[in-house]
Amino acid sequence: MNSSVLVDLKKIVSEEHLLVDAPMKEYTTFKTGGPAAVLVNIYGLNELSAVVRLLKEKQVPYTLVGNGSNLLVSDKGYDGVVIRLRGSFDGFTAKGNVIESGAGATLSRLCSFAAQEGLSGLEFAYGIPGTVGGALVMNAGAYDGEIAGVVSSVTLMDPEGKIKTVSGKEMNFSYRDSLLKHEDYIAVAAEFTLTKGKIEDIQFKMQDFLGRRKSKQPLEYPSAGSTFKRPEGFFAGKLIEDAGLAGRFVGGACVSKKHCGFIVNDGGASSEDISNLMKIVQDEVFAKFGVMLEPEVIKLGNF
């Protein structure tokens, strides 16, 4: 990346919020991947707007990274700027049965806040290890809910650094998909419309879902959760298991025996190992059942 961009970035972002050659294995739950040319932690809207305008003007690629829990970053890294939302993007306010959350807040903190406020509807998201921003992009979901069911509006920043608010409907949510996967917007905040409930009932449901995750998912290993989307009429994990792929290794990447829908980093995996194992799983499931599994995990950089 052109060094003059770094000089310009330093005029907007204070030096301690900017990292050169940022090791992306420290910013993703797979714990793999090479360096991003630059990583910036952004603490406010004006700063974000100025950075986006600069990068657009200089034609430097950039991407948002939340908790990196759905990301596979190339071992060669990413020749662009990784933006993370911190500070003022990390808070919540509640008014009646509506919570406004910054896009950088984690879902777990948001769910705990909703529970304290006696607001129900977000229990399903407790234990999904992402941020609100990442969950809006992915239309994250589990058990009896998904983000689409509780989001009433989203505040976005466009590539010109301008803010606009869209309704939940305008987000075009569908299964693991939203407007944000197709358009160059940054989610900066969202409003969740919830229903009044009893704090104990909400907390009980959250703990129940968390318990189910712990018993069924290989949470002791780095992963990005379900590697593939659920194909219509099937379960990806069951197809993978029935194809005899449980425990299949490529380098340090392995199809979890505990939950075949998860590819895990069993220690020392590279992103290439994970990517190659994903291809083997897709090929073998297709050969056996005629179903082409579509990755849920998003790749960043060149593979």
Ligand SMILES: Cc1cc2nc3c(=O)[nH]c(=O)nc-3n(C[C@H](O)[C@H](O)[C@H](O)COP(=O)(O)OP(=O)(O)OC[C@H]3O[C@@H](n4cnc5c(N)ncnc54)[C@H](O)[C@@H]3O)c2cc1C
């Ligand atoms: C153990 C485990 C369990 C999981 N269980 C579930 C589950 O039950 N259900 C489920 O749906 N998912 C699950 N996931 C996957 C993952 O947690 C979700 O997809 C989550 O919503 C991703 O959020 P993130 O902040 O980590 O996003 P990231 O992985 O950081 O980013 C995902 C995408 O969103 C983009 N992005 C991030 N923030 C913004 C923003 N503010 N504006 C615009 N774009 C942005 C990124 O550029 C990237 O393209 C699981 C993952 C793990 C590791």
